[in-house]
Amino acid sequence: MSVSRRRVLQAGGGLALAMGTGPLIAGWPRGASAADKIKVASVYTVPVEQQWVSRVHAALQGAQKRGDIDYVWSENTANTDYERVMREYAEAGHQLIVGEAFAVEEAARAVANDYPKTAFLLGSSFKPQGENFSVFDNYIQEASYLTGMIAGGMTKSNNIGMVGGYPIPEVNRLMNAFMDGVQEINPNVKFQVSFIGSWFDPPKAKETAFAQIDAGADIMYAERFGVSDAAKERKVLAIGNVINTQPDYPETVVASALWHMEPTIDHAIKAVQSGSFKAEDYGRFSFMKYGGCSLAPLGTFEGKVPAELMTKVKEREQAIKDGKFEVKVVDTEPKATA
Structure with a gap:
């Protein structure tokens, strides 16, 4: 698994945080308040400096700075390692996993099937899947x-x-x-x-x-x-x-x-916080009106x-x-x- 030093440093004690265990809303765990900080992880196949990924990364860093999330990430992840990294994050209790599935669609969707109480938001050319695999794209x-x-x-x-x-x-x-x-x-x-x-x-x-x-x-x-x-x-x-x-x-x-990935990321975070996350196409949030x-x-x-x-x-x-x-x-x- 390719994990950057930035990820290790930022992870800190984040991996020790437990997943929310409050009552279920629409099948999703939630804490005592919709404003609870959630654990988010991203898996990138390229450096975070790359244009496309940098926009996702910046939006998540902004949410972390606001105090909405604890955020860790892996960059330069080989396609052959992508599924393994996703599973490790899911096993560690991250409530939202973000990434780009373009070259690893089958593997990414298989992971989502195996972790139905984890929210997945992946860049993809294809449709949402099941109840927890949402997709986004650069509709700019x-x-x-x-x-x-x-x-x-x-x-x-x-x-x-x-x-x-x-x-x-x-x-x-x-x-x-x-x-x-x-x-x-x-x-x-x-x-x-x-x-x-x-x-x-x-x-x-x-x-x-x-x-x-x-x-x-x-x-x-x-x-x-x-x-x-x-x-x-x-x-x-x-x-x-x-x-x-x-x-x-x-x-x-x-x-x-x-x-600007902020509208996409913020919508997903709020959905996880409120227990209302579902499989949907987030493409519209890249439109100018949003x-x-x-x-x-x-x-x-x-x-x-x-x-x-x-x-x-x-x-x-x-x-x-x-x-x-x-x-x-x-x-x-x-x-x-x-």
Whole structure:
């Protein structure tokens, strides 16, 4: 089992805490108050610094800081170890187990079946299961669409490069929404699309981005770490994904689609605290109307993006929030047009 030193240090006496043994509500143990602190554990297959996982991790750290939970985690957990780590956390009495099940669906769901009084919240492309296996996903296509609008108005070569990890729904829907946003502003843009076959390989992503820039791209969609490094070196622009990397690339990253996991995590915590946790799809909590995603502030690009373009972006953003404009969720693999 791959367990980080951070997890060991933070676990402290947490593993010695007993699971709540109060009366059952909807089949779930609860303590004397819905405000009781609960034990939460996460299992990650990548470093907590990785974009996607970092948002889950940050939301859980925020809940711990508020005093709502005791939180421990394992990172860089091999797929072959994932089930074992989940079981260890369940056996230790953690009431909520969070993670990403994309490569370990069968194993993760088997664990949930064996621990029916434990709540599981896993990133997944599939449906909830039984009474205790809920799923979430990065439905931030609305914010991705807005970044596409900005990219469509900023490109001069009408050639945009896109580098992703794997062509799975979680990646595809954001890329497709970005492309739709680009084309609303500039239907003449052509796209280069590549996948590196890894969730965390910055050198490979960087080399792939270099190739697209050499082929004419003047804006890069940075779905993976490494892409913005290439853009910075070649002095082209980049669009961020999930987290705001502009502080690291102040002259490169124009805008980012931000994922806020707090609404998802907070809903799960409250459900466990109240004894009402059930198997459901948490995807909706990533939508803009729930505060699950947003367009990052322009920051260093304030004033550099044309005011007329930003007016269109803000109008579209408001229409999304008001329910007057729906960004399509397209999970199929995006295709290059360049």
